[in-house]
Amino acid sequence: xxxxxxxxxxxxxxxxxxxxxxxxxxxxxxxxxxxxxxxxxxxxxxxxxxxxxxxxxxxxxxxxxxxxxxxxxxxxxxxxxxxxxxxxxxxxxxxxxxxxxxxxxxxxxxxxxxxxxxxxxxxxxxxx
Numbered sequence: 001x002x003x004x005x006x007x008x009x010x011x012x013x014x015x016x017x018x019x020x021x022x023x024x025x026x027x028x029x030x031x032x033x034x035x036x037x038x039x040x041x042x043x044x045x046x047x048x049x050x051x052x053x054x055x056x057x058x059x060x061x062x063x064x065x066x067x068x069x070x071x072x073x074x075x076x077x078x079x080x081x082x083x084x085x086x087x088x089x090x091x092x093x094x095x096x097x098x099x100x101x102x103x104x105x106x107x108x109x110x111x112x113x114x115x116x117x118x119x120x121x122x123x124x125x126x127x128x
Contacts, residue, residue, distance in 0.1 A: 003027070006100050007124030012090055020085040020122060022100030029117075030055045033103030034083045035077060037112060038096035039121075045099070045112055049074035049085060052107030061108050067093070090126045097121040 008020040020036070035050040051074045052061045062074055073086040083100055101115035109115075 003117045004100050004102060004119035006098060006119040006122040009098060010123045011125045011127060013128055014090060014092055014126055016126075017088045018089050018090065018124060020087070020098055020100075020124075022083040022085075023081060024102070024117075027104050028081050029083075030078055030081070031106060033106055033108050033114075034074075035101050035103065035109070035115065036072075036074060036083075036098060037101060038094075038098045038124075040096045041047070046096070047110040047112070047123045048072065048098070050103075050108040051076055051083070052108045052112060054078050055105075056106035063108055063110065064112070085109060087124070090124075092126055095124055095126045097123050 004096045006022050008018045010074050031053050033052050036048040038048050039045040047065050048062045071089045099121045100119050102117040102118050
């Protein structure tokens, strides 16, 4: 069930940056862990980054896949009910459809089975 909406995808050159955002219409997700996944056509959905609920864990726990660690940053803003993924130093291996997902609970998780709501995705392309 799609209740989230991503934005910010597009075409960027290798080494460039993009910031993705994810928002929910008509409700908040402050009690839920939030994550970003990505998927290349023909391949399984891949974990990118996760962050705990801000209401249950104000100090936040965050984790990243090894593929993006040190280049991507996940964050969330309670005031505008949005989750972000800042992507720096984009590589030719990063292009995919990027999805945000709302967790069943407040703890961060890299497993897609722990998420109940997904957005339709936003496409990221890295090319000269």
